[in-house]
Amino acid sequence: MRFDRHTRRKLVNYGFVGLTMAATAVAVIALLLILWSLVVNGLGGIGLHIFTMDQPPPEMPGGLRNAILGSLEMCAIGMVMAVVIGILAGTWLAEYGEGKRLAEVVRFLNDVLLSAPSILIGLFVYELLVRPLHGFSAAAGAVALAFVATPVVTRTTEDILRLQSNQLREAGMAMGAGKSYVIRAIIWRASRPGLVTGALLGFARISGETAPLLFTSLGNPDLSFALTQPMGALPTTIYQFALSAFDDWRALAWVGALLIAITVLAANIIGRALARGSHQS
Amino acid sequence: MTEETNGLSRAARQDAFFQALCFSAAMVLMATLAGLLVALVIGGWPALAHFGPKFFISAAWDPVAEDYGAAGPIVGTLVTAGLAMVMALPLAVGIAVFLVEFCPAVLAKYVSMAVELLAGIPSIVYGMWGLFVLAPWFALHVQLPLFYVVDPDSFWGHLFEGIPNGANIFTAAMILAIMVLPYIATVLRELLLSVPTHVREAAYGMGCTPYEVVSRIMLPYIRRSAIGAVMLGLGRALGETMAVTFIIGNSHEFPRSLFASGSTIASTIANEFAEASSDLHVSALLALGLVLFVITFAALVGARLLIGQEKA
Numbered sequence: 001m002r003f004d005r006h007t008r009r010k011l012v013n014y015g016f017v018g019l020t021m022a023a024t025a026v027a028v029i030a031l032l033l034i035l036w037s038l039v040v041n042g043l044g045g046i047g048l049h050i051f052t053m054d055q056p057p058p059e060m061p062g063g064l065r066n067a068i069l070g071s072l073e074m075c076a077i078g079m080v081m082a083v084v085i086g087i088l089a090g091t092w093l094a095e096y097g098e099g100k101r102l103a104e105v106v107r108f109l110n111d112v113l114l115s116a117p118s119i120l121i122g123l124f125v126y127e128l129l130v131r132p133l134h135g136f137s138a139a140a141g142a143v144a145l146a147f148v149a150t151p152v153v154t155r156t157t158e159d160i161l162r163l164q165s166n167q168l169r170e171a172g173m174a175m176g177a178g179k180s181y182v183i184r185a186i187i188w189r190a191s192r193p194g195l196v197t198g199a200l201l202g203f204a205r206i207s208g209e210t211a212p213l214l215f216t217s218l219g220n221p222d223l224s225f226a227l228t229q230p231m232g233a234l235p236t237t238i239y240q241f242a243l244s245a246f247d248d249w250r251a252l253a254w255v256g257a258l259l260i261a262i263t264v265l266a267a268n269i270i271g272r273a274l275a276r277g278s279h280q281s
Numbered sequence: 282m283t284e285e286t287n288g289l290s291r292a293a294r295q296d297a298f299f300q301a302l303c304f305s306a307a308m309v310l311m312a313t314l315a316g317l318l319v320a321l322v323i324g325g326w327p328a329l330a331h332f333g334p335k336f337f338i339s340a341a342w343d344p345v346a347e348d349y350g351a352a353g354p355i356v357g358t359l360v361t362a363g364l365a366m367v368m369a370l371p372l373a374v375g376i377a378v379f380l381v382e383f384c385p386a387v388l389a390k391y392v393s394m395a396v397e398l399l400a401g402i403p404s405i406v407y408g409m410w411g412l413f414v415l416a417p418w419f420a421l422h423v424q425l426p427l428f429y430v431v432d433p434d435s436f437w438g439h440l441f442e443g444i445p446n447g448a449n450i451f452t453a454a455m456i457l458a459i460m461v462l463p464y465i466a467t468v469l470r471e472l473l474l475s476v477p478t479h480v481r482e483a484a485y486g487m488g489c490t491p492y493e494v495v496s497r498i499m500l501p502y503i504r505r506s507a508i509g510a511v512m513l514g515l516g517r518a519l520g521e522t523m524a525v526t527f528i529i530g531n532s533h534e535f536p537r538s539l540f541a542s543g544s545t546i547a548s549t550i551a552n553e554f555a556e557a558s559s560d561l562h563v564s565a566l567l568a569l570g571l572v573l574f575v576i577t578f579a580a581l582v583g584a585r586l587l588i589g590q591e592k593a
Binding site: 031087178250269 | 292293295296298299300302303304305306307309310311313314316317320321323324371372373374375376378379380382383384392395396397398399401402403404405406407408409410412413414459462463466490491492493495496513516517519520521522523527547550551554555566567570573574577578581582585
C-alpha cells in the first residue's frame with residue numbers, strides 16, 4: 001500500500017503521539033506497581049504490635065518499635081542541624097551573596113552535594129566521627145543525615161527568599177530597620193510556608209536514607225535512645241530483614257517499607273502543596 | 282556618646298553578627314564537600330599507594346589474600362549506569378513531550394505528580410521491589426524463555442548467559458532507569474517549556490505536524506541542555522546504592538554478560554565496609570569511594586555547565 005505524503009506525515013505523527021503516551025504510561029504503571037506491591041505485602045502486617053514491640057529474633061513475634069523510634073530520633077536531630085545551617089546558608093546566598101563570586105561557588109557546590117551519592121556521606125562521617133571516637137553511634141548517624149538534608153534546605157530557602165519582592169525589603173529599610181532585622185522579621189516571616197516546605201522536603205529525603213546510616217549508626221536490635229550507642233533505624237532494619245532467609249523478618253521488612261513510603265510521600269505531597277499555596281498568595 | 286548613636290551602633294553590630302552567622306553556615310557547606318574529598322583521599326591513600334595503577338585495572342577482589350583491584354566494580358558502575366540511561370532517556374523524552382505538547386490540562390497535574398512521586402520513593406523500597414517483584418518476574422518471563430530459545434554458543438547466548446534468578450546487571454539497570462527517569466523528565470519538561478512560543482508557533486504556522494515541530498524544532502533547540510539533563514541523571518545512577526545492592530547479585534567478577542551478576546562501587550562499599558576488618562580492606566573501599574566521587578563529580582559538573590549555559 002502506498003500513502004501520499006500528507007497521509008504519511010499524519011500517520012508518523014499519530015505514531016509519535018502514541019509513543020509519548022506509552023512512555024508516560026510506563027512511568028505511571030511503574031509507580032502504581034510499586035505502591036501496589038507495598039500495600040499487598042505490607043498492609044496485612046500492620047497492627048498495634050508494630051509500634052509497641054521491638055524487632056524480634058528470627059521466628060519470634062515482634063514489631064519495629066526500636067527502629068521507628070530510632071529513625072525518628074536521628075531524623076529529628078539531623079533536621080534541627082540541617083534547618084539551622086540550611087536556612088542560614090540559603091539566606092546568605094539570597095540576601096548577601098548578590099554578585100559575589102564566592103556565592104556562585106557555594107551555590108554550585110551545594111548543587112553537587114544535593115546529588116552526591118549518599119553512601120559517600122556515610123564514609124565521610126565514618127572517617128570524621130566513628131573512627132576517631134572508636135565506635136558506631138546514633139550521633140554519627142544524625143550528623144550523616146544532617147549532611148544529606150542540609151543542601152535540600154539551603155536550595156529551597158534560597159529559591160523562596162528570592163521570590164520575595166524588593167519592595168518588601170525597601171519598606172522595612174525605610175522604617176529604619178537594619179538589614180538583619182528586615183530579613184528576620186519580614187522576609188523570613190513572609191516566606192514561612194516556603195521554609196517549612198524546605199524542611200519537609202529535607203525530611204522526606206532523609207527518612208528513607210539507608211546508605212549514610214550503614215557505617216554510622218549501624219543498627220541496634222534493642223530499644224536505645226543513647227546518642228553514643230549504635231541505634232536502630234527503619235531503613236537499616238528493612239535492609240537486614242529483607243535480605244534474611246526468614247519469612248516473618250521479610251514480612252516485617254515489607255511493613256517497614258510501607259511505613260517509610262507513606263511517610264516520605266506524605267511529606268513530599270504536603271511540602272509541595274504548601275509551596276504551591278505560598279506561590280499563589 | 283548619645284543614646285541615639287548607641288542604638289545605631291548596636292543595630293550595626295547586630296547586622297554584622299547576623300551576616301557573619303549566615304556566612305559561616307554557607308562555609309559549613311563548602312567545608313563538608315572539602316572534608317568529604319580529604320577524608321576519602323587520606324583514607325584511600327594506603328590502598329592506592331600499595332597497589333599503584335594496578336588497583337584500577339585488576340579485577341581481583343580477595344579479602345583473604347588482601348588483594349584488591351577495582352576494575353570489576355568500576356566497570357559494573359559504568360555499565361549499569363550507562364544501560365540505565367539508554368533505557369531512561371527515550372522514556373523521559375516521551376514523558377516530557379507528552380506533558381508539554383499533548384497532555385490535556387486536566388490530566389497534566391496528576392501525571393506530573395505521579396512522576397514527582399516516583400522521585401520521592403526511597404531507594405530501599407525500589408530495592409525491595411526489585412528483589413521480590415521484578416527479579417522473579419524477569420527470571421520467569423525473560424531469562425528462562427531466552428534460555429530455551431537461544432543457542433548457548435552463539436553471540437546472543439553469551440550475551441544472555443547467567444543464572445536465571447533475575448538478580449543481575451540488566452535488572453539493576455532497569456531499576457536505576459525507573460529511579461532516574463523523573464529527574465531527567467522534569468528537567469527536559471522545563472527545557473521544552475523554555476522554547477520561545479514564537480519559535481513553536483512559526484513552525485506550526487508553516488504547516489508542521491506536532492511530531493515535526495518537536496523533533497525538528499524543539500528538541501534541537503534544547504539539545505545542549507538536554508545532554509546536561511542526561512548527565513544529571515547519570516550522576517544519580519552512578520552513585521545509587523541500596524536499590525542496586527539488593528538486585529545486582531553482588532559478585533566481584535568482571536561482568537561478562539548482560540545477565541551476569543556483578544557489583545558497583547556503591548554496592549561493594551555498602552556490603553563490605555561495616556565488616557571490613559583489615560586496614561587495607563577499609564582503605565581499598567575508601568579508595569573505591571574516591572573513584573566514585575571523582576566520576577559523579579565529573580558528571581554533575583558537566584551537567585551543571587551544559588544546563589546552565591542555555592538558561593543564562
